[in-house]
Amino acid sequence: MLKVSVAKSFEGFSLDVAFEAPAGVTAIFGPSGSGKTSIIRAVAGVLDCDRADISLDGEVLSDLPPHKRKVGYVFQDARLFPHMTVLKNLRYGGTHDEEAVIAVLGLGALLERYPASLSGGEKQRVALGRALMSAPKVLLLDEPLSALDGPRKAEVLPYLEALRDQTSIPILYVSHDMGEVARMASRIVVIDQGKVALSGEVQDVLADPAAVPFVGLGAAGAVLTGRVVGLADDGLTKIETGAGALWVPGAVGRTGSHARVRIPAQDVILSRSAPKDMSALNVLSATITALEHGKGPGVAVALQAGDARLLARITKRSCQAMKLKDGDQVFAILKATAIAPSDVS
Numbered sequence: 001m002l003k004v005s006v007a008k009s010f011e012g013f014s015l016d017v018a019f020e021a022p023a024g025v026t027a028i029f030g031p032s033g034s035g036k037t038s039i040i041r042a043v044a045g046v047l048d049c050d051r052a053d054i055s056l057d058g059e060v061l062s063d064l065p066p067h068k069r070k071v072g073y074v075f076q077d078a079r080l081f082p083h084m085t086v087l088k089n090l091r092y093g094g095t096h097d098e099e100a101v102i103a104v105l106g107l108g109a110l111l112e113r114y115p116a117s118l119s120g121g122e123k124q125r126v127a128l129g130r131a132l133m134s135a136p137k138v139l140l141l142d143e144p145l146s147a148l149d150g151p152r153k154a155e156v157l158p159y160l161e162a163l164r165d166q167t168s169i170p171i172l173y174v175s176h177d178m179g180e181v182a183r184m185a186s187r188i189v190v191i192d193q194g195k196v197a198l199s200g201e202v203q204d205v206l207a208d209p210a211a212v213p214f215v216g217l218g219a220a221g222a223v224l225t226g227r228v229v230g231l232a233d234d235g236l237t238k239i240e241t242g243a244g245a246l247w248v249p250g251a252v253g254r255t256g257s258h259a260r261v262r263i264p265a266q267d268v269i270l271s272r273s274a275p276k277d278m279s280a281l282n283v284l285s286a287t288i289t290a291l292e293h294g295k296g297p298g299v300a301v302a303l304q305a306g307d308a309r310l311l312a313r314i315t316k317r318s319c320q321a322m323k324l325k326d327g328d329q330v331f332a333i334l335k336a337t338a339i340a341p342s343d344v345s
Ligand SMILES: Nc1ncnc2c1ncn2[C@@H]1O[C@H](COP(=O)(O)OP(=O)(O)OP(=O)(O)O)[C@@H](O)[C@H]1O
Pocket: 010, 011, 013, 030, 031, 032, 033, 034, 035, 036, 037, 038, 039
């Protein structure tokens, strides 16, 4: 377990946060300038803090200089040495588990190449490999995909997921992109103006109506976990989740594999009665557990569907017309095509 408690004042900005990150991915999410990079720099030991209590499995890191902390740090840009081959860049980090690292990041065919000949996604994979070969006990990823375009991101994400699944160290993952967070992270720490606004399991935090003001309307929404049942002839995949069965577009994973599906709050429609003669394929029976009226025209509606939580964002007008209140039974309707392939993993 990584325990972080740090404070630092700059002119006009002060950071004061405390959170814990177990093995696996903890996302550090927040708007630009909220203090995410400062947190990462504090853990790495390169920010001179006013207060720093950082420990890993009981061992105090904050007293150690950066090179003794055993942290791997990957930045937005790969920062590779241009005059060294990929292999030499990797070995600059160390030689820990070299074969396994090269395999998990798919670097075998790139080893003799120089950074100038690599795509942005390939460079980031090398930067990840270099960090891993130093045998880190903590991995710090500061927006590792933000400099990449959509297709490059999509190319690197599966490698990041494989890395996540094969390592058992805490990974702090800074990102602005909730789709990425929902895919990669099991926990999230939401930072707002240098403070922890919310933290916890991704499923719980994102389905919490109180998260909407912090994560933004577009990012709010549930993350459901489930198992792939199979691909139908018409190109839709069935996923059995705690909230019920969902149909999502395209071929998604092997039958029996684990899947996560992000359901953005703004893509959920509510109905009092079971819809008939309607094109939407995904209709989940749910109970309202909370209603949070925003400052604008919207209401965030928290729902319990089976053993999963969902979040819907509807208008105040609809909420009044339907007379919705806590404890009401409703149907949550989700159009299959609204589930983007990148939101399923
Ligand atoms: N060395 C410094 N001197 C003065 N102010 C600083 C310094 N480092 C960071 N800050 C300020 O601290 C605040 C938080 O910066 P930080 O880079 O941690 O935010 P962030 O959430 O990572 O932002 P972004 O998403 O844009 O990278 C900003 O207002 C920034 O200007």
